[in-house]
Amino acid sequence: MKSLFFTIWRKEMLDAIRDRRSLMAAMSYAFFGPVLMAVAFMAIINDAVSESDVYVNIEGAEHAPAFVDFLNSRRVFAGTEENKARDIDVIIPDDYQAKLARAEMIEIIVRADYSVRSDSSQRNRVESAIREYSSTIAAQRLTLRGVSAEVIRPLVVDKQDTATKESRAALILGTVMVFVLMAIFFSGMNVAIDTSAGERERNSLEFLLAQPIPTHWLVMAKAGAAATFAFVGAVLSILMIPLVFVFVPLEKLGIEFSLSAASQVQMIVTLIPLALLASILQLFVSFRAKSFKEAQTYISLVMFIPVAVIFGIEFSRVEHPLLSVLPVTSQHQVLLNTIGGQAINWLHVGAGALVTLALTALLVWVVTRMLKSEKVIFGL
Amino acid sequence: MITTQGLEKSYKDVKALRGLSFEAKDGEITGLLGPNGAGKTTCLRSIYGLIHADQGTAMVDQIDASQEPLEVRRRIGIFPDKFGLQERLTAREHIAYFAALHGLHGKTGAEAVQKVIDDLGMQDIADRKTAGFSQGQRMKVALGQAIVHQPQNLILDEPSRGLDVMSTRILRELLYRLREQGRCILFSSHVMQEVAALCDRVVIMVAGQVVAEGTPQELCERTGQSSFEEAFVQLIGTEEGIML
Numbered sequence: 047m048k049s050l051f052f053t054i055w056r057k058e059m060l061d062a063i064r065d066r067r068s069l070m071a072a073m074s075y076a077f078f079g080p081v082l083m084a085v086a087f088m089a090i091i092n093d094a095v096s097e098s099d100v101y102v103n104i105e106g107a108e109h110a111p112a113f114v115d116f117l118n119s120r121r122v123f124a125g126t127e128e129n130k131a132r133d134i135d136v137i138i139p140d141d142y143q144a145k146l147a148r149a150e151m152i153e154i155i156v157r158a159d160y161s162v163r164s165d166s167s168q169r170n171r172v173e174s175a176i177r178e179y180s181s182t183i184a185a186q187r188l189t190l191r192g193v194s195a196e197v198i199r200p201l202v203v204d205k206q207d208t209a210t211k212e213s214r215a216a217l218i219l220g221t222v223m224v225f226v227l228m229a230i231f232f233s234g235m236n237v238a239i240d241t242s243a244g245e246r247e248r249n250s251l252e253f254l255l256a257q258p259i260p261t262h263w264l265v266m267a268k269a270g271a272a273a274t275f276a277f278v279g280a281v282l283s284i285l286m287i288p289l290v291f292v293f294v295p296l297e298k299l300g301i302e303f304s305l306s307a308a309s310q311v312q313m314i315v316t317l318i319p320l321a322l323l324a325s326i327l328q329l330f331v332s333f334r335a336k337s338f339k340e341a342q343t344y345i346s347l348v349m350f351i352p353v354a355v356i357f358g359i360e361f362s363r364v365e366h367p368l369l370s371v372l373p374v375t376s377q378h379q380v381l382l383n384t385i386g387g388q389a390i391n392w393l394h395v396g397a398g399a400l401v402t403l404a405l406t407a408l409l410v411w412v413v414t415r416m417l418k419s420e421k422v423i424f425g426l
Numbered sequence: 427m428i429t430t431q432g433l434e435k436s437y438k439d440v441k442a443l444r445g446l447s448f449e450a451k452d453g454e455i456t457g458l459l460g461p462n463g464a465g466k467t468t469c470l471r472s473i474y475g476l477i478h479a480d481q482g483t484a485m486v487d488q489i490d491a492s493q494e495p496l497e498v499r500r501r502i503g504i505f506p507d508k509f510g511l512q513e514r515l516t517a518r519e520h521i522a523y524f525a526a527l528h529g530l531h532g533k534t535g536a537e538a539v540q541k542v543i544d545d546l547g548m549q550d551i552a553d554r555k556t557a558g559f560s561q562g563q564r565m566k567v568a569l570g571q572a573i574v575h576q577p578q579n580l581i582l583d584e585p586s587r588g589l590d591v592m593s594t595r596i597l598r599e600l601l602y603r604l605r606e607q608g609r610c611i612l613f614s615s616h617v618m619q620e621v622a623a624l625c626d627r628v629v630i631m632v633a634g635q636v637v638a639e640g641t642p643q644e645l646c647e648r649t650g651q652s653s654f655e656e657a658f659v660q661l662i663g664t665e666e667g668i669m670l
């Protein structure tokens with residue numbers, strides 16, 4: 047029976063590998079996921095970290111030379127020919143000096159389209175520079191009147207960041223793990239469809255089922271071939287992570303990132319049961335479809351569920367004891383903990399793997415039963 | 427040897443088989459002849475156990491397909507109603523795959539495959555991928571995959587559809603050769619002339635029932651008609667199935 051499994055598995059692998067186009071499609075997902083994230087991070091980091099000069103339109107600069115000097119010291123400049131000003135206007139009123147002398151409130155107008163996201167950090171820089179100058183003047187006035195400047199600062203925030211470098215890395219790199227999990231679900235998809243709905247569309251299913259093969263071996267071998275692809279996709283994306291993140295200046299965010307070979311192996315092993323589950327799930331769906339196209343439609347609907355779960359958990363950070371044993375979520379936790387350098391609860395990992403495998407076995411049984419029904423075989 | 431005994435099968439609102447009983451003996455070519463929709467494909471599918479009859483039994487070498495489908499499938503070669511090929515495999519790989527599914531691996535497998543390739547005269551296409559094969563070439567691959575394990579029984583569902591003269595001849599010679607080896611060949615067709623020319627015995631079925639059984643000669647005598655064509659028309663009661 048084992049030789050039957052390998053005969054079918056080998057044939058499905060050969061078939062899938064020769065299908066260059068879907069092979070490339072599958073693997074490019076695993077490949078470009080991490081690359082895409084790396085590029086996105088690079089952009090975010092440069093934006094957040096670099097204290098580049100901000101150029102704005104300053105109206106009425108002649109009324110407040112000291113204020114403008116202060117802005118310049120905070121690297122907020124008036125726009126010039128070569129450095130075009132952004133659409134941010136800082137307007138200084140005519141009566142600036144008079145009001146300043148009388149210690150009245152001066153309105154400095156910052157006019158900009160606050161819905162433009164790309165300018166938000168520049169707007170913040172301008173506003174915080176103005177606030178800083180304002181409190182400097184306030185402190186000087188109080189001192190002149192013989193009052194300590196501390197009077198107007200009853201509470202002071204003392205920020206003490208307890209985040210470790212690893213946990214900060216986990217916050218960012220958790221997003222990358224989403225891509226690893228998605229690679230599992232997408233890399234084997236084409237193979238799963240081709241080996242089930244494709245087989246039916248080619249009219250080769252009837253002959254195959256009329257061979258002396260116990261149906262469950264046929265199902266397992268086909269799922270095994272798809273799972274192999276899903277697994278290779280995930281491995282590829284895990285191996286890609288340290289390679290592409292060499293180019294991302296994470297240290298600027300105070301993040302130290304290293305992914306040892308041991309933790310890579312740990313992640314890879316954790317993902318084996320999930321690859322099996324993803325593939326049998328895809329077989330289950332696409333054996334119900336009459337054609338390749340129909341199967342693709344169904345599968346993309348079904349694949350939406352794990353993707354939604356992964357994204358939901360990644361961004362909401364929900365915690366529940368059940369999540370550490372359910373498929374997808376338990377593997378997600380292991381990946382996160384591994385990358386965050388946290389201790390791994392091997393009991394949970396084992397339980398998660400068992401639940402995933404049990405669900406896989408159940409689906410193998412269901413698909414086997416399906417393939418014994420005339421309705422499914424002949425698409426009646 | 428293939429026998430069916432009182433096979434009955436209904437789909438939602440159609441009764442496809444109504445107590446079908448016949449026998450196909452070893453060393454003979456038995457033709458299952460009937461107009462379109464007579465239930466020929468349903469009958470063949472229940473012999474290899476992909477369709478479960480509501481009533482009755484289908485036996486291959488005295489083994490019931492509904493009880494031991496795997497044992498039955500080891501003893502038969504099938505040329506199904508719809509035969510699709512794995513287009514990314516070469517003809518040789520294709521046949522070798524099915525040889526391996528029948529337990530023919532390694533050297534034994536390669537020899538079995540080579541024998542089939544020689545028998546069917548397909549040396550020139552053996553190592554080409556099957557995508558883009560002509561209908562005749564596809565038929566050869568389908569026949570090759572059906573007989574690579576040298577089954578005692580061969581079941582063919584309308585094997586000659588879409589074939590040109592040369593391919594039909596190859597098919598006919600193959601069937602004669604297998605008959606000489608004492609194998610049991612059952613094939614279905616709706617083309618009367620083909621059956622008359624090829625078969626030792628004919629089973630004529632209409633609406634899921636056998637209406638007549640015998641050699642073409644016997645059937646002519648029984649109906650008092652001089653030609654098999656007239657006999658067939660009289661037996662099935664319509665002129666359907668005479669068209670080529």
